[in-house]
Amino acid sequence: AGGLVGHWAGEAIDVAGVALVPTYFFAGGQLQRVEYLAQQGGPQPFSALLQWGRDAWGQELATAGPEGHYASWSVDGLDAYLQLPAGGEAQRARLVVRQQVLKDAGEL
Secondary structure (H helix, E strand, C coil): CCCCEEEEECCCEEECCEEEEEEEEEECCEEEEEEEEEEEECHHHHHHHHHHHHHHHCCCEEEEECCEEEEEEEECCEEEEEEEECCHHHCEEEEEEEECCCCCHHHC
16 A cells, blocks of 8 residues: 555564564555564464563553554654464464654644
């Protein structure tokens, strides 16, 4: 959507004891966001990343529903969210980080 393409994946990195594979998304020739996908399924990676997010960015805005669990932060010029889709042990946590985009209320 809007020309955003997940064009480049990197090697796994360790965040809070969780192996995450990054995918870099570009639009207009610029990096727009990075998505990190946990290599291990189930709730444990989500819990570890949630605590890491709290330590890094403070208390999250949390939501849960039939589609899964989410935690989000907007701080210091960035937006991030952590997702654990519903579906049991096979589902993998996803952490998305992007530059915060502030909109002028006159544009809405």
